[in-house]
Amino acid sequence: MKGMFNQFGGQFVPENLKNALDELEKEFNTAVNDVSFIKEYEYYLKYYVGRPNPLYYAENISKDLGGAKIYLKREDLNHTGAHKINNAIGQVLLAKRMGKNKVIAETGAGQHGVATATVAAKFGMKCKIFMGAEDIRHQSLNVKKMKLLGAEVVSVTTGTMTLNDAVSEAIKYWVDNVNDTFYIIGSAVGPHPYPTIVKRFQRIIGDETKIQIMEAEGRMPDYIIAPVGGGSNAIGMFAPFIGDENIKLIGVEAAGLGLKTGKHAATITMKQKGVIHGMYSYVLQDKEGNIKDAYSISSGLDYPGVGPEHAFLDETNNAQYVSVTDMEALDAFLYLTKKEGIVPALESAHAVAYTKKLAHTLQKDKIIVVNMSGRGDKDMDTVLKYLE
Template sequence: MKLTDLPDSRGHFGPYGGIFVAETLMAALEELRVEYDKARNDPAFMAEFEYELKHYVGRPSPVYHAKRLSEQYGGAQIYLKREDLNHTGAHKINNTIGQALLARRRGKKRVIAETGAGQHGVASATVAARYGMECVVYMGAEDVARQSPNVFRMKLLGATVVPVSSGSKTLKDALNEAMRDWVTNVESTFYILGTAAGPHPYPMLVRDFQCVIGRECIMQMPELTGRQPDAVIACVGGGSNAIGIFHPYIPYEDVRLIGVEAGGSGIASGKHAAPLSAGTPGVLHGFRSYLMQDENGQIIETHSISAGLDYPGVGPEHSYLKDAGRAEYVAINDDEAMAAFHDLCRFEGIIPALESSHAVAQAKKLAPTLKKDQIILVNLSGRGDKDINTVAKVSGITL
């Protein structure tokens, strides 16, 4: 079986993925699988999705040659895929439009979502407003505190934001709570899952909606540079921006695919969010994948300066690509990501999301090891306006 043919009909990427949920959700997931199968083979659905991406999101997003950054880093040429220029400021909107259109096909008037950094919450609240649906967003209480601008954005867009105070009060707990809501309101509610994770068919459909990123790059890179890049770098929390740019590149065997996890205070410190770099396979949130867990199989708390990467699991396709050797996964620490954040601000006039800064930091490491005519394509998955409070705090500045 080819790597691009996955998942199989039951949502498995080799040993990963699957449907590990309580019985109450099985019928809803089957309904979603059937509906998505119909939708993706329906030219009218796909045409509407593409129309919305073009006219509402502003796609295609440009690819930009970061010349001053490349000079500074001294080596390969660095190109940025500008997902930060999308409406709402991140790649998340590609997926929420696709899922909102699915919700509308099913006649669901209420959508729910989980969010970490708030980008997916904003993107969900946005499409709910756009299509006239009620929207409830679950967000860890700690994330509500550190991402207050996004909380306010969601409220402006008409969504209800529910702070989740169980467990570690972060993304994983928000996901637990969204699942509980869905179990309870399964007939009236569509769950807009924010990343290429969760039970089948979510990892597949989120990937499919995000693959527009990689497909555009495959067209844009030869126009700009006459060829495809030597390496593609993307940050990995749940992994939706990464799989969106990686997946179309899988058949291009000469293109290195590098996923960047959150190294937090360093892998050795144990305070990180890097399951592919330092975890083991297990089952959480409806799927099997690499996880951060203790010797009893309990999920352990994660640490990252970036709320969007602060998640103990990772989308199942990344686990598969790691084992298959088709993608490499590395970790970037908080301080390295912060340095790259400042680099991009100062040398290119672009304020990146802290999530995306992890990918830039990896380019900083890789570029000097490559020749000047080699090409690194970084997926700049989101803009950093939402992070200015965090950055100010780290820098000891009161706004």
């Protein structure tokens, strides 16, 4: 089957989508080998997104934790406030190349929705965003942004009314409107070729990091840490480092209220395999094999599956996956905010939480790079409720 990472990946979709996916794969492969397409993509990354963003030495938390030097890759400084715009720019240029004038997307935390609505406005395309009703409630600021940008926000009221359900509804809509509509998938999930497309457009994160850490330290880092829900920011950061035995890649999942409670989104940790949203990967399941509801305080990590390449990296021991709880993430959110004056997204705070656990156990000559995947403006209401 196409697009396999060993046993993971593939295309588990209705027949009427396979032609569209084949067309997308062909156009993508042509585009990424077209110098003019890559130049246009890089132009918008530089002058519209604001890349390269900094690799910042977090001196205060490095000293406070008393171990490894900690650097933050500042995806939170991108236009729209997260890594999602890297991929949205690449995919909207593909849509334009394919003659599509309508785009759709799913969103959980709202950052991919905002990024998609932003590029749709920029390139004059109609835009429809599918978002779970529960996430709409938590992420009202991003919902307002999407609407101001001209997007229609579709409230999904099935299931747990979160990211999983938004993806399902977006796919259903795409099946019925595939001829004139381009689906901008926001994470490294879904049927082939989407995991490969998203990885290609997000690897700018890792490519820049590789150059910047050499400039700062004259060598590669010892650890790279990134949050993992579906896995787009992490696979983008990991991409140029995969296979380097001297660098430990660590993905941080959401343990929610605790692994034993069942209220979590630690898909890789559970290691149950199945089909979700057109791919074969690790999937949270109940005893009957049905997809189980995921839970996290972070809307962007609240997903019961994971990108197939992350499942592959776990299975082959090319990356390590851990999990931290809501409370640990919230404490890390406050810690970074007060120590460095940087307000992280709750997704990124999961990576910071694990960094807090790890850094003080290491020697001072070790280097950790943490992917600061987004900023925390969107999470203010959630955090303030916690503080109250």
